[in-house]
Every structure is written in C-alpha cells, then in structure tokens.
Amino acid sequence: xxxxxxxxxxxxxxxxxxxxxxxxxxxxxxxxxxxxxxxxxxxxxxxxxxxxxxxxxxxxxxxxxxxxxxxxxxxxxxxxxxxxxxxxxxxxxxxxxxxxxxxxxxxxxxxxxxxxxxxxxxxxxxxxxxxxxxxxxxxxxxxxxxxxxxxxxxxxxxxxxxxxxxxxxxxxxxxxxxxxxxxxxxxxxxxxxxxxxxxxxxxxxxxxxxxxxxxxxxxxxxxxxxxxxxxxxxxxxxxxxxxxxxxxxxxxxx
Amino acid sequence: xxxxxxxxxxxxxxxxxxxxxxxxxxxxxxxxxxxxxxxxxxxxxxxxxxxxxxxxxxxxxxxxxxxxxxxxxxxxxxxxxxxxxxxxxxxxxxxxxxxxxxxxxxxxxxxxxxxxxxxxxxxxxxxxxxxxxxxxxxxxxxxxxxxxxxxxxxxxxxxxxxxxxxxxxxxxxxxxxxxxxxxxxxxxxxxxxxxxxxxxxxxxxxxxxxxxxxxxxxxxxxxxxxxxxxxxxxxxxxxxxxxxxxxxxxxxxxxxxxxxxxxxxxxxxxxxxxxxxxxxxxxxxxxxxxxxxxxxxxxxxxxxxxxxxxxxxxxxxxxxxxxxxxxxxxxxxxxxxxxxxxxxxxxxxxxxxxxxxxxxxxxxxxxxxxxxxxxxxxxxxxxxxxxxxxxxxxxxxxxxxxxxxxxxxxxxxx
Numbered sequence: 001x002x003x004x005x006x007x008x009x010x011x012x013x014x015x016x017x018x019x020x021x022x023x024x025x026x027x028x029x030x031x032x033x034x035x036x037x038x039x040x041x042x043x044x045x046x047x048x049x050x051x052x053x054x055x056x057x058x059x060x061x062x063x064x065x066x067x068x069x070x071x072x073x074x075x076x077x078x079x080x081x082x083x084x085x086x087x088x089x090x091x092x093x094x095x096x097x098x099x100x101x102x103x104x105x106x107x108x109x110x111x112x113x114x115x116x117x118x119x120x121x122x123x124x125x126x127x128x129x130x131x132x133x134x135x136x137x138x139x140x141x142x143x144x145x146x147x148x149x150x151x152x153x154x155x156x157x158x159x160x161x162x163x164x165x166x167x168x169x170x171x172x173x174x175x176x177x178x179x180x181x182x183x184x185x186x187x188x189x190x191x192x193x194x195x196x197x198x199x200x201x202x203x204x205x206x207x208x209x210x211x212x213x214x215x216x217x218x219x220x221x222x223x224x225x226x227x228x229x230x231x232x233x234x235x236x237x238x239x240x241x242x243x244x245x246x247x248x249x250x251x252x253x254x
Numbered sequence: 255x256x257x258x259x260x261x262x263x264x265x266x267x268x269x270x271x272x273x274x275x276x277x278x279x280x281x282x283x284x285x286x287x288x289x290x291x292x293x294x295x296x297x298x299x300x301x302x303x304x305x306x307x308x309x310x311x312x313x314x315x316x317x318x319x320x321x322x323x324x325x326x327x328x329x330x331x332x333x334x335x336x337x338x339x340x341x342x343x344x345x346x347x348x349x350x351x352x353x354x355x356x357x358x359x360x361x362x363x364x365x366x367x368x369x370x371x372x373x374x375x376x377x378x379x380x381x382x383x384x385x386x387x388x389x390x391x392x393x394x395x396x397x398x399x400x401x402x403x404x405x406x407x408x409x410x411x412x413x414x415x416x417x418x419x420x421x422x423x424x425x426x427x428x429x430x431x432x433x434x435x436x437x438x439x440x441x442x443x444x445x446x447x448x449x450x451x452x453x454x455x456x457x458x459x460x461x462x463x464x465x466x467x468x469x470x471x472x473x474x475x476x477x478x479x480x481x482x483x484x485x486x487x488x489x490x491x492x493x494x495x496x497x498x499x500x501x502x503x504x505x506x507x508x509x510x511x512x513x514x515x516x517x518x519x520x521x522x523x524x525x526x527x528x529x530x531x532x533x534x535x536x537x538x539x540x541x542x543x544x545x546x547x548x549x550x551x552x553x554x555x556x557x558x559x560x561x562x563x564x565x566x567x568x569x570x571x572x573x574x575x576x577x578x579x580x581x582x583x584x585x586x587x588x589x590x591x592x593x594x595x596x597x598x599x600x601x602x603x604x605x606x607x608x609x610x611x612x613x614x615x616x617x618x619x620x621x622x623x624x625x626x627x628x629x630x631x632x633x634x635x636x637x638x639x640x641x642x643x644x645x646x647x648x649x650x651x652x653x654x655x656x657x658x659x660x661x662x663x664x665x666x667x668x
Contacts, residue, residue, distance in 0.1 A: 014371070087358075090357060093335070093357045094335075094351055094376075095334045095351065165282050166282060249337075252272060
C-alpha cells in the first residue's frame with residue numbers, strides 16, 4: 001500500500017492521458033461520448049413512457065441517473081479488464097506495481113462519468129428540478145460505488161490475463177445486470193416477494209440512493225448505506241486477493 | 255541474508271522455471287474442458303539454474319552468452335518483472351530498467367505529452383520534467399516537433415525522444431538490455447557518452463550485450479551464462495576469453511563441444527566438388543583446424559590473438575615436391591592475404607603417408623567478421639594436387655575500440 005502511494009503520480013498521469021486520448025481524435029470527441037448515453041436515454045424514454053407506461057416522477061432524470069451510474073460500473077470494469085492484458089510493454093518491460101494500471105483505468109472511467117454527471121446537472125436545470133441538502137450524500141455513495149468497481153476490476157483484470165474469455169463472460173453479466181438492476185424501471189414494479197432478490201444486488205441500492213439524494217431529496221437509509229459499504233469492502237478484499245495471488249505470473253503469462 | 259553497505263544487487267541460489275504447456279489454455283472454457291481431456295501435460299523449462307553473484311555499488315557488470323542462455327530473463331528477474339522460482343534477489347537502491355525504450359508511448363499524443371508520460375513511467379515528477387524539458391528536446395533534436403503527434407515520427411525519432419527522456423532519470427541501478435544497439439552512428443555515440451558518464455558517476459550498471467567490445471570497454475566484471483547456467487563470474491577479460499574460446503581457463507578443459515563447422519562444410523561441398531575442390535589428389539588435404547592460444551580447435555577468435563592453422567595432408571603418390579598455400583578471404587569475397595611454403599622458402603616433408611604442417615599466426619590483425627580460408631597443395635609448377643577453395647572458415651571478434659577492417663599497429667606521439 002505504501003508502495004502504491006509512491007506511484008500516485010504515475011497512476012494519475014496514466015489515467016489523465018487515457019482520458020485525453022478518448023477525446024483527442026475527433027472534433028466532436030467529447031460530444032460523441034455524451035451522445036451515447038443521451039441516445040440511449042431517448043430510446044428508453046420513448047419506449048417506456050409511451051409503450052410500457054411507466055409512471056415515475058421526473059422519469060427522464062430517473063432514467064438518466066440510472067444510465068449514467070450504471071455506465072460508470074460497466075465502463076470501469078470493462079476498461080480495467082484489459083488494463084493489464086492490453087499493455088504488454090508496460091508489464092513486460094518495466095516494473096511498477098501492477099495495481100497502478102487497474103486503478104488508473106478506474107479513474108479514467110470515473111472522469112468520463114463525471115462529464116456525464118455534468119450533463120445530468122444541465123438536465124436538472126432544464127427540467128427545473130433543484131437538489132436539496134441531501135445532495136451531500138451523492139459523492140459519498142459515488143465513492144462507495146467507485147471502490148466496489150475497483151474491487152471487481154482487480155479480480156477481473158487478473159483473471160483475464162489467465163483466462164481470455166473472462167471479458168466475454170463479463171460482457172454478458174453486464175448485459176444481464178442492466179436489466180436486473182432498476183435502471184429503466186422503479187423497484188416498485190417488482191412483485192413484493194421478489195424484492196429481496198433484487199435488493200441483494202448492491203447496484204440496486206447504489207442507483208436508488210444516488211437518485212434519492214439528487215432528484216428526490218431523500219436521505220439514504222442507514223441500512224442501505226451499511227449494506228453497500230460492506231459489499232464494496234468485501235468485493236475489494238476478494239478482488240484484491242485474487243489480484244495479488246495471480247500478479248507474480250502476469251509478465252510470463254501474457 | 256545480510257547485505258553489506260556496498261552491495262547493490264545480491265543474487266543468491268536463483269532459479270527460474272517457465273512452464274511450457276503442451277497445449278496453451280488461454281480461456282476458462284479450455285481450462286474446464288481440459289480437465290476432462292486428461293491432458294494435463296506441460297514441460298518445465300529451466301531458464302536460470304542456480305545463479306549466484308553480487309554486484310557492488312558503483313560497479314558495472316556485463317552479462318554475456320549465446321542467444322537463449324537466459325540473459326534477458328535474468329535481467330527481468332532483477333528488475334522484478336519476473337519472480338524467482340527459487341532463491342532470492344536483493345536490491346539495494348532504486349532500479350531503472352532500460353529493457354526497451356519508449357515503453358508506454360502513446361502514438362496519438364504529442365511529443366511533449368509523451369515526454370511527461372514516459373517520464374512518469376521512468377519515475378520523474380512533472381516538476382522534474384518541466385525543468386529538463388528543453389534539455390530533452392535539444393538532446394533528441396526534436397524541438398521543432400514538440401507539438402507533433404508521436405505517430406508522425408519516424409521510429410528513429412521516437413527512440414531518440416525516449417532515450418533523451420530516459421537518461422534524465424537519476425538511476426542508482428541501471429539495467430540495460432541491448433538498447434544501445436539501435437539508432438544511427440551519431441546516436442550510438444551519444445549513448446556511449448551517456449553510458450560513460452554513468453560509469454564516471456559510479457552508477458551501478460548491469461549490461462546485457464552481444465557486443466563483447468562494449469562489455470570489455472565498460473564493465474569491470476562479467477557474468478557468462480550458458481543454457482541458463484552460470485559458467486563464470488569475474489574479471490571481464492577472462493570471462494570474454496572463456497566465452498569466445500569456450501574453454502575453462504583455470505584447468506584448460508574444453509567445456510563446449512566444438513562446432514562441427516568444417517565437417518558441415520565438407521558435406522555441403524560434396525555436391526559441387528568441381529567448384530570448390532579440384533586437383534589430381536596425389537597429395538590430399540585431409541583436414542584443416544584453427545588452433546587458439548589455449549591449444550584448442552576453435553572457429554571463434556579474438557582479434558589480435560594468436561592462431562595456428564593446422565593442415566593435415568596425406569601423400570598418396572610419390573611427388574617430387576609439395577607446396578602448401580593458404581589464402582584468407584573476407585565474407586564479401588575480398589582476398590585479404592595469401593602465402594605459401596614456396597614463397598617462404600619452407601620445405602614440406604613429402605614422405606608418403608599422413609603428415610601435418612602448422613602455420614603460426616602471431617597476431618590476427620583483422621578487426622572482426624567471418625573469414626574464409628582456401629588451402630591448397632600443389633607443386634612448384636602450380637599443378638594442383640588438392641585445391642580446397644574457401645572451404646574453411648573462422649570468426650574474429652573485435653577486441654578494442656578502433657574501427658575499420660584490419661588493425662594497423664601504431665601509437666601516438668607528440
């Protein structure tokens with residue numbers, strides 16, 4: 001851990017350069033990256049308000065917050081998956097703690113999501129929804145989500161070096177997760193008996209709390225808060241354990 | 255293990271084993287189906303076997319050996335990129351590996367941005383790079399292109415940029431793997447100057463190279479590896495002798511099988527005998543050996559060493575005289591030298607049966623390269639008994655810093 005702290009400069013540098021690269025190559029680079037969630041928002045909005053008749057207050061914002069916070073998870077783990085495997089020269093020709101690569105990928109994903117949250121803020125202003133003091137919970141919950149992503153990323157990035165199909169399996173898991181978490185629908189449409197199942201997914205509570213704190217001015221329930229912190233810690237411990245177990249063989253296995 | 259204050263690197267009982275699966279399983283699916291297949295086999299490849307050596311602070315050591323002997327693996331273990339299978343490597347100081355230049359370069363970012371990223375990878379802070387940016391751009395000669403994307407650079411420019419940045423680090427222990435072998439003459443000279451500076455500044459350096467001359471020039475000690483085993487560690491000149499001549503200087507025993515190069519040569523030429531061998535075979539040249547200063551039959555020699563060409567011949571029919579001659583050709587077919595017994599007024603024994611004659615060369619004046627040897631037996635009137643045209647060859651390894659084709663013995667005076 002101490003060693004990692006010494007490499008914070010490199011971690012940020014790698015994260016920033018990756019971030020820059022994403023937007024560097026086209027004039028519209030920055031807008032393209034925002035266009036994707038916006039297109040998704042429009043499609044889902046049209047489908048769910050007109051065809052499925054979902055009845056949720058501020059459904060546009062509800063949906064956008066869901067998409068953006070899920071995107072952070074999908075993008076963070078997706079980019080980290082290849083953070084080791086995709087940089088053979090860095091792994092095989094120089095030494096620094098390999099954690100740096102995973103952490104910097106997660107930070108890049110976080111930076112990209114922060115841009116999307118800014119767009120979300122613009123939407124809030126457009127629809128004249130003002131957040132209350134409960135917004136202070138937003139960064140806390142977001143931080144918990146970030147550490148949860150980091151934990152998953154450590155495990156996946158390490159496993160992907162040894163088993164190259166982990167990335168495909170994970171893509172399917174993410175796809176399923178998008179529908180299993182209440183992103184496009186509210187928890188209230190789930191039959192009473194099954195709510196506990198969907199609540200086992202920490203992302204359910206994270207998305208719910210993010211929405212609550214920003215859109216609906218609700219204070220997160222302490223039970224939910226404890227649940228997500230404990231899940232994030234567990235994932236971090238398990239993910240990091242897998243990572244440290246597999247890390248010595250990275251350079252040889254690639 | 256205790257490390258003295260002067261020790262920079264202590265390698266102790268180091269083993270490195272790679273697992274080479276018969277069938278590489280790269281996916282989870284293959285791993286699961288593999289269990290049912292029952293084909294669990296993999297081979298173990300021992301890349302390093304029981305390596306032991308210590309590098310003192312401020313010392314430069316060279317690691318030499320043939321391709322695949324474990325040089326680069328050893329360097330990677332020291333750099334902490336590979337982990338030892340057994341044994342330990344203790345490092346005392348900050349390591350800067352130059353295993354490859356320009357690691358982590360992003361083609362889509364500008365030269366300047368890449369300097370910062372590469373600098374960060376090599377352990378420099380932004381502030382340190384700010385202070386040295388001008389120097390880096392000057393040294394690499396790329397000031398004009400600082401805002402050009404790296405992908406528009408030639409590979410030579412990229413290497414220059416990388417090197418200029420890399421040398422700004424203030425290494426305590428430097429690991430180098432053949433990086434000096436890239437670039438043009440001017441760039442190589444710059445590299446050599448920097449290298450020389452590091453040596454003057456008493457940096458600890460571990461240097462892997464095939465260029466024995468650089469090793470001799472820079473390193474006070476050398477480590478010789480063969481098939482992953484440590485053959486010898488010690489004084490550079492002695493170790494290079496061991497490598498070039500393949501003998502153990504201490505007890506004079508040969509510990510590498512001599513290459514059957516001359517034999518191969520013969521076989522090859524059976525097909526086109528008429529081209530490279532002719533004569534009436536009244537006298538037959540049966541074998542030619544190159545004998546080094548240790549009395550061993552070799553094909554690899556240091557420049558400026560002694561060499562004896564031993565020519566074995568068989569007198570099949572009584573002849574009135576035998577003259578034996580040689581000619582040395584460079585690999586681009588320039589005749590470098592020729593002499594024979596007639597010119598030198600030496601009388602060759604023409605008694606029937608097998609015999610041998612030695613040509614003692616006091617000083618191999620050619621600098622480096624592969625040389626071909628023609629050996630011929632003929633009579634005074636030039637009627638060839640047996641002419642073997644360029645059927646033998648030997649290699650010369652550079653020994654010194656002079657350049658050129660052959661050595662001219664000389665010294666400066668004022």
